[in-house]
Amino acid sequence: xxxxxxxxxxxxxxxxxxxxxxxxxxxxxxxxxxxxxxxxxxxxxxxxxxxxxxxxxxxxxxxxxxxxxxxxxxxxxxxxxxxxxxxxxxxxxxxxxxxxxxxxxxxxxxxxxxxxxxxxxxxxxxxxxxxxxxxxxxxxxxxxxxxxxxxxxxxxxxxxxxxxxxxxxxxxxxxxxxxxxxxxxxxxxxxxxxxxxxxxxxxxxxxxxxxxxxxxxxxxxxxxxxxxxxxxxxxxxxxxxxxxxxxxxxxxxxxxxxxxxxxxxxxxxxxxxxxxxxxxxxxxxxxxxxxxxxxxxxxxxxxxxxxxxxxxxxxxxxxxxxxxxxxxxxxxxxxxxxxxxxxxxxxxxxxxxxxxxxxxxxxxxxxxxxxxxxxxxxxxxxxxxxxxxxxxxxxxxxxxxxxxxxxxxxxxxxxxxxxxxxxxxxxxxxxxxxxxxxxxxxxxxxxxxxxxxxxxxxxxxxxxxxxxxxxxxxxxxxxxxxxxxxxxxxxxxxxxxxxxxxxxxxxxxxxxxxxxxxxxxxxxxxxxxxxxxxxxxxxxxxxxxxxxxxxxxxxxxxxxxxxxxxxxxxxxxxxxxxxxxxxxxxxxxxxxxxxxxxxxxxxxxxxxxxxxxxxxxxxxxxxxxxxxxxxxxxxxxxxxxxxxxxxxxxxxxxxxxxxxxxxxxxxxxxxxxxxxxxxxxxxxxxxxxxxxxxxxxxxxxxxxxxxxxxxxxxxxxxxxxxxxxxxxxxxxxxx
Amino acid sequence: xxxxxxxxxxxxxxxxxxxxxxxxxxxxxxxxxxxxxxxxxxxxxxxxxxxxxxxxxxxxxxxxxxxxxxxxxxxxx
Numbered sequence: 001x002x003x004x005x006x007x008x009x010x011x012x013x014x015x016x017x018x019x020x021x022x023x024x025x026x027x028x029x030x031x032x033x034x035x036x037x038x039x040x041x042x043x044x045x046x047x048x049x050x051x052x053x054x055x056x057x058x059x060x061x062x063x064x065x066x067x068x069x070x071x072x073x074x075x076x077x078x079x080x081x082x083x084x085x086x087x088x089x090x091x092x093x094x095x096x097x098x099x100x101x102x103x104x105x106x107x108x109x110x111x112x113x114x115x116x117x118x119x120x121x122x123x124x125x126x127x128x129x130x131x132x133x134x135x136x137x138x139x140x141x142x143x144x145x146x147x148x149x150x151x152x153x154x155x156x157x158x159x160x161x162x163x164x165x166x167x168x169x170x171x172x173x174x175x176x177x178x179x180x181x182x183x184x185x186x187x188x189x190x191x192x193x194x195x196x197x198x199x200x201x202x203x204x205x206x207x208x209x210x211x212x213x214x215x216x217x218x219x220x221x222x223x224x225x226x227x228x229x230x231x232x233x234x235x236x237x238x239x240x241x242x243x244x245x246x247x248x249x250x251x252x253x254x255x256x257x258x259x260x261x262x263x264x265x266x267x268x269x270x271x272x273x274x275x276x277x278x279x280x281x282x283x284x285x286x287x288x289x290x291x292x293x294x295x296x297x298x299x300x301x302x303x304x305x306x307x308x309x310x311x312x313x314x315x316x317x318x319x320x321x322x323x324x325x326x327x328x329x330x331x332x333x334x335x336x337x338x339x340x341x342x343x344x345x346x347x348x349x350x351x352x353x354x355x356x357x358x359x360x361x362x363x364x365x366x367x368x369x370x371x372x373x374x375x376x377x378x379x380x381x382x383x384x385x386x387x388x389x390x391x392x393x394x395x396x397x398x399x400x401x402x403x404x405x406x407x408x409x410x411x412x413x414x415x416x417x418x419x420x421x422x423x424x425x426x427x428x429x430x431x432x433x434x435x436x437x438x439x440x441x442x443x444x445x446x447x448x449x450x451x452x453x454x455x456x457x458x459x460x461x462x463x464x465x466x467x468x469x470x471x472x473x474x475x476x477x478x479x480x481x482x483x484x485x486x487x488x489x490x491x492x493x494x495x496x497x498x499x500x501x502x503x504x505x506x507x508x509x510x511x512x513x514x515x516x517x518x519x520x521x522x523x524x525x526x527x528x529x530x531x532x533x534x535x536x537x538x539x540x541x542x543x544x545x546x547x548x549x550x551x552x553x554x555x556x557x558x559x560x561x562x563x564x565x566x567x568x569x570x571x572x573x574x575x576x577x578x579x580x581x582x583x584x585x586x587x588x589x590x591x592x593x594x595x596x597x598x599x600x601x602x603x604x605x606x607x608x609x610x611x612x613x614x615x616x617x618x619x620x621x622x623x624x625x626x627x628x629x630x631x632x633x634x635x636x637x638x639x640x641x642x643x644x645x646x647x648x649x650x651x652x653x654x655x656x657x658x659x660x661x662x663x664x665x666x667x668x669x670x671x672x673x674x675x676x677x678x679x680x681x682x683x684x685x686x687x688x689x690x691x692x693x694x695x696x697x698x699x700x701x702x703x704x705x706x707x708x709x710x711x712x713x714x715x716x717x718x719x720x721x722x723x724x725x726x727x728x729x730x731x732x733x734x735x
Numbered sequence: 736x737x738x739x740x741x742x743x744x745x746x747x748x749x750x751x752x753x754x755x756x757x758x759x760x761x762x763x764x765x766x767x768x769x770x771x772x773x774x775x776x777x778x779x780x781x782x783x784x785x786x787x788x789x790x791x792x793x794x795x796x797x798x799x800x801x802x803x804x805x806x807x808x809x810x811x812x
Contacts, residue, residue: 073766106768261754265771294788298779300779430759499786499798500764
């Protein structure tokens with residue numbers, strides 16, 4: 001190899017840019033990996049990476065969160081800045097939304113101030129041209145001393161040139177150009193220089209970041225930089241910060257404003273100088289389609305009705321259209337069970353496969369179509385840009401709860417799955433808002449709870465099942481609002497986070513992006529089906545089937561023989577054809593009944609049954625028997641398992657009917673009433689979230705304390721609410 | 736005429752004179768390019784009268800009424 005130095009090093013390329021600048025599209029074009037593309041500001045909340053081979057180089061592409069600035073104002077900004085500062089990527093590609101050049105350049109100038117190599121990607125040039133803007137790219141390159149490449153991300157244009165420019169710059173020995181950065185006014189420059197001298201003198205080479213940049217940030221009162229410098233400086237820290245404060249005070253006094261405001265102003269001044277030189281806007285004022293759409297969608301009169309119509313349509317699509325593939329899936333699992341039943345010899349293995357695995361996974365798999373449709377609708381909201389409008393429409397209401405309009409989106413996603421919903425709270429800028437939203441989102445009934453409602457409401461409310469389920473969802477919403485208000489006034493007092501939010505232009509969603517979106521989230525569900533739910537079903541089956549006392553089997557055999565004997569004796573006496581038929585029916589009914597009773601006895605004496613009986617005093621006041629209690633416990637693994645556990649406990653083995661109907665029948669026969677079903681549904685709605693959600697809460701709040709709080713609060717409230725419904729209903733003479 | 740941005744009627748334009756408020760809010764408003772001398776168009780109020788949609792530098796931004804009240808503008812219709 002001619003140049004081993006070149007070939008073996010992995011080059012790290014970071015992508016930075018404003019939200020909605022098309023950064024994610026470029027990332028997809030570069031890496032070809034699947035990733036969410038959205039229009040909602042801040043959809044890229046996670047750090048996404050992709051390693052690619054390109055002309056003999058190994059490139060690690062890191063997608064930074066979309067930000068407007070690099071001040072540590074939001075979590076995204078901190079993440080993006082820390083990555084550039086601490087991980088020191090070989091080159092940073094700044095994706096510039098050409099149709100919004102001025103604001104894009106604000107981030108660009110901040111990147112230039114950092115000590116890193118930057119390449120500009122002038123993205124969405126087509127959109128800018130359509131708006132009548134002409135940009136002199138070579139001039140921009142010259143003015144900021146940065147390589148500039150033109151790209152159209154969604155058409156894969158300019159991607160190769162972009163990589164080529166990035167790799168060239170990364171491998172060049174050229175230092176980061178120090179000229180052509182923002183120059184502030186004399187007073188500010190003097191202050192920066194004075195502080196820089198102090199930093200150089202005190203810290204020498206120990207300063208982690210570029211001295212000029214560090215000085216600017218200290219003057220701007222950047223808390224993160226202050227802390228780091230103080231930590232590194234040790235004893236000298238106090239003196240350094242005092243020196244910074246001196247300059248800060250001087251500038252505040254001089255400009256009668258905070259220095260960071262002055263620098264922001266100066267940066268925009270610097271940018272407007274650049275804009276004058278590179279941008280020519282022709283006077284053709286084209287019709288702004290996005291604005292026209294918003295005249296309707298956020299209209300004073302029809303905006304809200306349309307919004308509620310969209311939400312209603314989403315739920316209708318999810319639950320009515322989803323029914324058709326459900327039938328197919330159910331039949332598929334039926335066939336699978338029949339096939340396996342034929343192949344496997346009688347015994348424990350057969351029972352495990354049929355009753356444990358196929359039964360357990362099958363009851364959950366039927367909900368896959370619903371989940372796919374729901375996530376598709378949410379992706380559609382995000383990719384078109386409607387999500388930001390939803391926040392705009394809902395902010396007043398959310399604000400009453402003390403939340404941000406943006407909290408509406410995670411809460412809406414909570415109807416799908418709480419795990420991505422809780423992750424989506426990263427779009428909220430204030431820590432208070434985030435924790436509050438995380439705590440109340442689990443009360444938005446997730447799609448995994450739907451199977452439980454479908455079974456219970458279907459069994460006890462017949463034609464009114466739909467209304468009852470809707471009421472349950474409504475209770476969840478009301479409950480989360482009440483909780484929000486309560487926590488806001490008790491746990492999280494203080495000023496609300498600012499609501500400054502961009503309403504990005506509407507975009508026609510790309511089908512590919514929608515499906516990637518939908519698939520990425522549904523994958524979580526499918527993975528759980530193959531993992532947690534499979535294991536859960538097997539464990540629950542095992543707990544429900546062991547130990548197996550021989551007396552039960554013996555008694556079963558005795559009873560079976562008695563039925564057969566009676567059948568033989570009777571058929572000898574009654575020889576008429578009709579009588580024979582009646583006798584046959586009696587025999588099969590009696591045998592099936594015996595089978596069910598034996599299994600129920602087995603289940604009751606099993607480990608699970610004993611556990612359930614032990615927990616009975618906890619569940620009895622809310623009208624849930626030991627089987628319901630066990631099912632609810634198993635729901636911690638995943639809410640869908642509540643249904644499959646009920647299936648196992650009620651020993652559903654009927655081949656003729658669908659399992660769902662058989663389970664409904666068994667529930668009705670078990671002594672449950674409409675009232676206890678209602679109490680159980682409310683308990684399922686509110687009680688502790690599933691293990692995956694609990695893990696997400698732990699990760700996103702960064703504390704076990706909040707995780708435990710969430711578990712205890714939700715379970716306590718669930719029990720209390722169920723108690724009020726059940727006991728209250730009984731007092732009123734219902735059920 | 737100097738008024739608060741929250742007092743500017745829908746469909747009117749105004750020029751920013753001063754951004755008040757403090758901390759994160761003020762910083763964010765300025766970073767979005769809403770600086771002194773910049774022209775702001777009040778596009779519309781949300782159906783529930785809050786927040787406000789503004790057009791600043793060709794970009795649509797929404798602000799709460801209480802936040803817009805911190806911005807002093809010259810109403811030029």
